[in-house]
Amino acid sequence: MNIKDYIASGILEEYVMGVTSEQETQEVKCMSHIYPEIKAELLKLEDALGQYARLYERKPSTTLKDKIFAQMEFKGHEESKESVEEESTASVVKVVPLWSKISIAAAILLGIYAGSLYYDNQQTKADMNALSARMTEMDKQNAVNQDFLAMYKNADMKIVKLSGKEISPESSVDVFWNQKSQEVALNVLNLPKPESGKQYQLWTIVDGVPVDMGMIDKDFQGKILKMKATAGKVIAFAITLEKEGGSPSPTLEKMYVMGLV
């Protein structure tokens, strides 16, 4: 996309007037971060509209200021709210009665005995193999899910939701961004299968400049994808479709998802 065309398209005027859709609003915000020319134009338009609004300046009544400030609390004036006593937490000891331990043990023994009788059968052994194969698979998937869950629950982890752009509104990717280590991983919720010879590439926008964050594994479904760690003040993440192995700078027309941090 040509920046001049973007500026001339009228979307910036619509943005400052507050009539862009949510998606367009996100787009303008991101574009203005990436391109200083767009940001400069946007600021000029905002200033112009602000100046226009200022033409209607009008003094509120003199009593209003006190009325408003009486409802505000400021630094150094807050009342101490720390004094609330912490509730004493009695330590809870889990008591498991003996009879229940014995009955569980008995049930397990009975189960093993019944099982050994049953599985003597050859046929059943074959079933067991198939079952155990499936179990291993499910364990694996379960482990991945557990990993995902741990990522979502991790307090150090900032989750940045990347939502689909025009070319692929259904696309959606979650970025796990560790605020301590700056490590980044992805959970691809929905991205179209790339055509052959193409591969998705992750970018961050740092100081208005796109920075390569690594290529996304072609087999990206249902696993945690470790990417490069961020550096600098990141303002957005985006994914574009590039030639296999990646490009030095993003192809904007092929931006599939984007999200501000």
Add this chain to the structure above:
Amino acid sequence: MATNLVKYTEESLVISLKENDKKAFEHLYDNYSSALYGVIYKILNNEEKAEDVMQEVFLKIWRKINEFDPSRGRLFTWMINIARNSSIDLLRKEKNVFKEDIEDSVGKVDRLFSESKEISHIGIKDLIENLKPERKDLVDLVYFQGYTQEEAAEKLSIPLGTAKSRIRVALQELKNYFEL
């Protein structure tokens, strides 16, 4: 206007506001309340309601100042959008804005201009001459009345494309005017 001795750049003002510093909020009020109140009044056209909304808006600015990100635009733009949104919300709640006749809006604007002597020094006449009424009406409908472009086009009985291009031209004119 301001009685504060502290001098602020926009940057240092924002930092002090985020620290919940009383002096900074007083400075903010002294310097921006007329602009914010002007917008609110322009939208609601009623002193009492405008003062209620002004209170709500200033308290909202105070409560939400930490959500303001200076890298994404100016403080003034952010505040004026809060003022606009709160006022337009009330307007929407209170009446069906689409029943208001456009002539009324235009009349109101003219009245405001003639009433307000404070603004004459800014060269408002030049601006009005620069901004054609047909464009100004559109800007005011959308910016001060919260119309979508589609609603504004329908109201003025012009095609949507015309409305869009008029708004674009009007803003470019405003931009060029204020850039000088």
